[in-house]
Amino acid sequence: MTVVRDGPILIDGPVEIVQEDGTIAASDRFVVAVCTCRRSRAYPWCDTSHRRRTKPSGAGRREDCDQPSGSDPKGSHDGAPH
Template sequence: MRSEEIIARPGARLRPLGRRVVAVASGTEGESSVGEMRKVYRGRDIEVSFDLDICVHIGECLRGERNVFKLDRRPWALPDAGEADEVARVVELCPSGALLYRRVDGGPQEKHDGPTRMTPIRDGPLLVLGEVEVKREDGTVEMLPRATLCRCGESLHKPFCDNQHLKVGFRAPGVPFKVHLSPVRPRLDEPITKAQDPRGAA
């Protein structure tokens, strides 16, 4: 069973106040824990990684840098097809943290100053921006600069959102969040499933 614990704790000198710690229990049979499925696409100046399990199919990557991110190509992400600064900018638009980047050209890494912010999205998840430390039962740790956390209680990948709120008709107050139609979101109320997503094999 997966934990849904979110703990805010005081920070030390190198740990700003407001960091969120998300505890994720080890996956049961047929499930995978966050980070286990993260794929890395290496480029000359920047590398991009992707975790399909925590993607919420907003599609910012597909609309933002179409030479780098293309569903009908293998691999679907080619960091060298764009300028490193632009690739980084587009990756930072990914609200879930499914896409991350690491500059290998000496350019700036993603960094958020100030406390971690949590914003409830209307009829949807909690949008977290800042340092999110993901700890698994086996002791492995992954740092996410962004995350979308389940608020409807129905996610199969708790504590992360997997769009189950769309299926159950979840309603709750929050900030409006504009979702554009894209190859991964052909309908506003129904993104493609993980099994349908070609990025799982790319």
């Protein structure tokens, strides 16, 4: 198993995953990408939806840090909850 930073978990297949509701998702591929962000339309399998979300340019910076005059640290927020 390989954990990809900000991405899926790659597991050597075949794989069976028991989901919260008890259903089983199965794949016979030789490597399976399992979604960790829950944005995939093919959940529990990764469909690369995690790539479509970008972090604001000031990610990780405190809001009370010195900002260039006229800039709004909240102006680049993508509206998604963190």
